[in-house]
Amino acid sequence: QQQVKQSPQSLIVQKGGISIINCAYENTAFDYFPWYQQFPGKGPALLIAIRPDVSEKKEGRFTISFNKSAKQFSLHIMDSQPGDSATYFCAASQPSTGAGSYQLTFGKGTKLSVIP
Amino acid sequence: ETGVTQTPRHLVMGMTNKKSLKCEQHLGHNAMYWYKQSAKKPLELMFVYNFKEQTENNSVPSRFSPECPNSSHLFLHLHTLQPEDSALYLCASSQDEREVFYGYTFGSGTRLTVV
Numbered sequence: 340q341q342q343v344k345q346s347p348q349s350l351i352v353q354k355g356g357i358s359i360i361n362c363a364y365e366n367t368a369f370d371y372f373p374w375y376q377q378f379p380g381k382g383p384a385l386l387i388a389i390r391p392d393v394s395e396k397k398e399g400r401f402t403i404s405f406n407k408s409a410k411q412f413s414l415h416i417m418d419s420q421p422g423d424s425a426t427y428f429c430a431a432s433q434p435s436t437g438a439g440s441y442q443l444t445f446g447k448g449t450k451l452s453v454i455p
Numbered sequence: 456e457t458g459v460t461q462t463p464r465h466l467v468m469g470m471t472n473k474k475s476l477k478c479e480q481h482l483g484h485n486a487m488y489w490y491k492q493s494a495k496k497p498l499e500l501m502f503v504y505n506f507k508e509q510t511e512n513n514s515v516p517s518r519f520s521p522e523c524p525n526s527s528h529l530f531l532h533l534h535t536l537q538p539e540d541s542a543l544y545l546c547a548s549s550q551d552e553r554e555v556f557y558g559y560t561f562g563s564g565t566r567l568t569v570v
Binding site for chain 1: 557
């Protein structure tokens, strides 16, 4: 059972447009929701993250919108640029039942292509 | 060196070989992880170490054997792998306390090909 569902699988956006990637979760114990960006040949890098006590977080051109009642969160990339072309992963975490470690559950990823 | 460093970057091995992947973190984190990334699949958690103690083994086959000699180093020992084990293996680290948990820092991964 996939705990974090991400859509779309791929996305093509024109330069200057808005890219929107959506994620949904079921586990109400999740308390941290990061987005990761991965370029080919590199590991994922933390882009932006939110905790459920706020509904929106903005960092530059990147915004997370969070809807706790709907158990959904999304990434908006404003003024998308060709350099934003990458795979984006949403994730969610809760404390594990182990020795207090926080484990991230990832979505399947969205491949974003920004065309000039 | 900063961040999380993984070596080697690429590895080709036969099914009867034994090899090891190495990960080193320079961030002072207390938790380290191995993930497997295959095409068109979510990132799969393999192992978690917290303060050098293994806290999770996500039903990983015994042909994968982790080792964490200290909180900065993590190894993944490989033996008698199968072609379906070909993937990108990612190491990550984190500071594992709720007040300061800011997700993981990943290394660049080892691209493993089993022939």
